[in-house]
Amino acid sequence: GIRQGFNLMPRRIELSDSQLADFAIVQALSRKSIEAILKKIKVAKEPSLSHPALRRVVEDALTASGEPNPPVASQALVRVVLGLGSLYVREIDDLEGIINSIDGSLQESWSDDETKLTGWAEVRPALAELLKLDSIATTIKAVDVSYEYANILVESRIMTDIRPVFNQPGDKIEGAVVSFTLRMTILSSGNSESLSIAVDAADLEVLLKQCQRALLKANTASKRLSSKSIGIPSTIAGKKEQS
DSSP states (O other): OOOOOOEEOOSSOOOOHHHHHHHHHHHHHHHHHHHHHHHHHHHOOOOOHHHHHHHHHHHHHHHHHHHHHHHHHHHHHHHHHHHHHHHHTTSOOHHHHHHHHHHHHHHTTTTOOHHHHHHHHHHHHHHHHHHHHHHHHHHHHHHHHHHHEEEEEEEEEEEEEEEEEEEEESEEEEEEEEEEEEEEEEETTTTTEEEEEOOOOHHHHHHHHHHHHHHHHHHHHHHHHHHHTTTTOOTTTOOOOOO
């Protein structure tokens, strides 16, 4: 999934309902758990180069710390880290300024829930330290490079239709044509748009070959970069990484 960015206003960061839900999960974590994540990331030989890779590291640390729901908590924490870290890496504001902006938004949203504010104050220092890690900055840059495009493909489907061919009066079906529609959902400037394109069997065969070739080239490039002679950690954008 593609993370949602934070809307930085002049005085504070505006948080959406889904982002507030993520912070609610993060504040419920123990400081010990976040410190365990810090330790695990610091001792890693290579930085995580994708959202799933970072989430896996975080989930492992939360599981070892005894958190009740590591999969959900890891997703929320990674979204928060990548969102805030992106503002920091892009030098939108200094880290303390970003955290202070979050403080203001959370205090307003949780004004009637002192427990959440206390929980946030408890995890805040460890979270700030996590955001300062060079390896986290590398992860954020890798994620940004993967999706730094004007249009991003969110979903694609190929619809197969059977279309009847009628006689001249229209009272009899004389034949049928099997046709295809390539339907794509595209994220453009934060807005979701749909595009449908008519394709035929020859187009699909070409697309299949091109997709297979693209994946082969991606694997070739990744293996070459990661070889001992070059030694550059690499990832393929969007590929599900093995545990």
